[in-house]
Amino acid sequence: MMLGRLAIFLILNFAALGIGGLFTGSGVASAWYAGLDKAPWTPPGWVFGAAWTTIMLCFSLYMAYLLPQAESKTLLWGLYALQWLLNVAWNPLFFHFRKPAWALTVILLLTLLIGFFLWNYRQSLGLKSLLLLPYFLWLLIATSLNAFIVLKN
Structure with missing residues (x-):
């Protein structure tokens, strides 16, 4: 059962990275970013x-442990899903559309959401919360890097 949950979260999490990567394009190597x-x-x-x-491996384990412990699976x-969407949205906003301020808003929301996960579910998972x-x-x-770009460019 645990391996099945882990496999699902590995697929979902690495799919998010892959989709985000599609929108990075030449991103880091682009003249704009340089x-x-x-x-x-x-x-x-x-x-x-x-x-x-590393993050997605740890987050997949975290979610696989958390899912059976969660009081409300619908909320979880x-x-x-919100985390997944925010994670995927950052790359196109930053690299494809070249909107660092919009991307900063997204990464701030994502940071707050992951902070909520860390805080809200810490008692359910105990030390396994450290996976997050x-x-x-x-x-x-990453938020500090994005904020620096917004403030200095």
Whole structure:
């Protein structure tokens, strides 16, 4: 049962990354992105792929553990769907439409939502809640990078 839930969340989470990646296009290599004034703490490009892979592995485990514990599965699936949509929406807003301020709004909402997951379900999962920490911490970093671009460009 656990492996089935894990497989479902792995598929959904990595599909979100794949769809977002389709909208990145030349993104990082584009003249537009290269010309932006970026935060001095911007990590090298390879870090993003490694971070998101780790995050989605941990988040898939987190959701697989949380689903049977949740009092309201409808609420949990609704929150998960909102997280999925916000996650997917960031790349096209930032890279395809070149709207960093809109993307900042999306990533702020996503950060708040993941913070809600972390806080709201911590008692249900105990130490397994720590599986969500990489996602939350990375979103704090990514939000700061996006905010820097909005403020400096």
